[in-house]
Amino acid sequence: MQDFYIYNTITRKKEKFEPINPPHVGLYVCGPTVYGNAHLGHTRPAITFDLLFRYLKHIGYNVRYVRNITDVGHLESDADEGEDKIAKRARIEKLEPMEVVQYYTNRYHQNMRQLNVLEPSIEPHASGHIIEQQEFIKKILENGYAYEINGSVYFDVEKYNKNYRYGKLSGRVLEDLKSDTRQLDGQSEKKNPFDFALWKKASPEHIMQWSSEWSSGFPGWHLECSVMSTKYLGEQFDIHGGGIDLLFPHHECEVAQSTAALGKESVRYWMHNNLVTLNGRKMGKSLGNAISLDEFFSGDHKLLKKPYHPMTLRFFILQAHYRSTLDFSNEALQAAEKGLERLLDGMKTLEKIKPSAKSTLNVTELKEKCYKAMNDDLNSAMTISHLYDGIRLINSVESGKGSINDNDLNELKDLYRSFVFGIFGLDTPRNAKGEEELSGKLIDMILNFRLEAQKNKDFQTSDNIRKTLNKLGIEIKDKKDGFEWKIR
RNA sequence: GGUCGCGUGACCGAGUGGUUAGGUGGCGGUCUGCAAAACCGUUCACGGCGGUUCGAAUCCGCCCGCGACCUCCA
Numbered sequence: 001m002q003d004f005y006i007y008n009t010i011t012r013k014k015e016k017f018e019p020i021n022p023p024h025v026g027l028y029v030c031g032p033t034v035y036g037n038a039h040l041g042h043t044r045p046a047i048t049f050d051l052l053f054r055y056l057k058h059i060g061y062n063v064r065y066v067r068n069i070t071d072v073g074h075l076e077s078d079a080d081e082g083e084d085k086i087a088k089r090a091r092i093e094k095l096e097p098m099e100v101v102q103y104y105t106n107r108y109h110q111n112m113r114q115l116n117v118l119e120p121s122i123e124p125h126a127s128g129h130i131i132e133q134q135e136f137i138k139k140i141l142e143n144g145y146a147y148e149i150n151g152s153v154y155f156d157v158e159k160y161n162k163n164y165r166y167g168k169l170s171g172r173v174l175e176d177l178k179s180d181t182r183q184l185d186g187q188s189e190k191k192n193p194f195d196f197a198l199w200k201k202a203s204p205e206h207i208m209q210w211s212s213e214w215s216s217g218f219p220g221w222h223l224e225c226s227v228m229s230t231k232y233l234g235e236q237f238d239i240h241g242g243g244i245d246l247l248f249p250h251h252e253c254e255v256a257q258s259t260a261a262l263g264k265e266s267v268r269y270w271m272h273n274n275l276v277t278l279n280g281r282k283m284g285k286s287l288g289n290a291i292s293l294d295e296f297f298s299g300d301h302k303l304l305k306k307p308y309h310p311m312t313l314r315f316f317i318l319q320a321h322y323r324s325t326l327d328f329s330n331e332a333l334q335a336a337e338k339g340l341e342r343l344l345d346g347m348k349t350l351e352k353i354k355p356s357a358k359s360t361l362n363v364t365e366l367k368e369k370c371y372k373a374m375n376d377d378l379n380s381a382m383t384i385s386h387l388y389d390g391i392r393l394i395n396s397v398e399s400g401k402g403s404i405n406d407n408d409l410n411e412l413k414d415l416y417r418s419f420v421f422g423i424f425g426l427d428t429p430r431n432a433k434g435e436e437e438l439s440g441k442l443i444d445m446i447l448n449f450r451l452e453a454q455k456n457k458d459f460q461t462s463d464n465i466r467k468t469l470n471k472l473g474i475e476i477k478d479k480k481d482g483f484e485w486k487i488r
Numbered sequence: 489g490g491u492c493g494c495g496u497g498a499c500c501g502a503g504u505g506g507u508u509a510g511g512u513g514g515c516g517g518u519c520u521g522c523a524a525a526a527c528c529g530u531u532c533a534c535g536g537c538g539g540u541u542c543g544a545a546u547c548c549g550c551c552c553g554c555g556a557c558c559u560c561c562a
Binding site: 012040044045167171173242274275276281287325332333334335338349379381388462470475476480484 | 490494499500501502509510511512513519521528556557558562
């Protein structure tokens, strides 16, 4: 087992990862709110925690990965009187709320498949856990950290803060929050403006509501994660992840709720991915600068100079460390596109290399560097740079400037397969097999004619063939003993 | 205003108290009928001003600029 270090938001330090019940690991990540299409921003946590999931499994852990679907309770406006986002969408589109949920959940899953993001072990819906959420509220009420008023239940932050520390995760101090919280309308019910809803009474026209002992209403918007993580991972579990924009108030409230209900903190390691920016600004749906994944893959957006392959996006994200912001631009994307191609080409070369008696390269050292980088808080950027160093070595062997023995060769192949495909998930989807085979044979045939032309010094014909194939997206490489080609 | 974080070469983006990140792009070369690819070489930066140190881009202070959170948000 590797010594794996994680940057823990709550301590602001890198800490050695030690699961509560090894080899089992419980991982909870905040998933999407399914009221709209997934955009570039959503790929950051999806890929970051997919990387974590894959790496933990790779180094021998047995991971239960829970990623929720938020389909109730997130309020639209800044006041508590807002309308449920999904309900609003449903009303506008004249659909059943669950129809909206199903539609965008399907779209999300499709996008995740395109990005080769593994399915989580459990994907619970908030709407499927209303009873559990009500029970959780009861526990908080019993423990005295919540109060009921007019059919709604609110978390009593001030009282909680007397025995615990509200703000522990995000580094906030309640006294500061008191002076800084904006005075919003419609908060008259709450004792304090920073109190948050656990259960909210719904108005009659509110189309998503459930009965409860307090009122017909809906659960508060931070509750589902506390409840579902507890249900599927236990009262204490290993890792909770999510976007850094959820740190406050969402995750802070989760800490408070769980502590208030269970008498202890649930989460051992908090991990937060940074954001995707556009011209240095956060990309967000509500900010109106989000590029949806469908637009990204089709190139159908005014900011996109061309369509990009899902693997280009995946690689682009992996080339940065997850805790840094990542600025989007066509230039950067195209650099990633070419970089990924070089990496994958190098791997194809690796598969073809013939072993020699001795090795001029140190595979063990390369391998150790890769693990060292990954063990340092999932530094995929560093790992990739090591893999490029290896590609240079592979190419030098292929061009006869180095050599590798049988043992090293197998180890090297193993290293690249497990890192590039297994851990980074950079698999290129293949075309339909039969068709691929046929077109491959046809291209071979054409290139054999070209070879003939070259032998006869008929370079005009030879160049014409190459030009035409290039136009079709086929790249030709002339070799000493023939040719190579690939589809771009 | 409060809290937190960032500022790296043409672009993206790692990192460390003293040694080349890496990718993309540019330039020169090897190879080649010409290309492409590959390889070799080159392009050696760390916002500003002070301080600590034998030595700092890396630690500390101040300043400037930018961002995130404080309201749903990945």
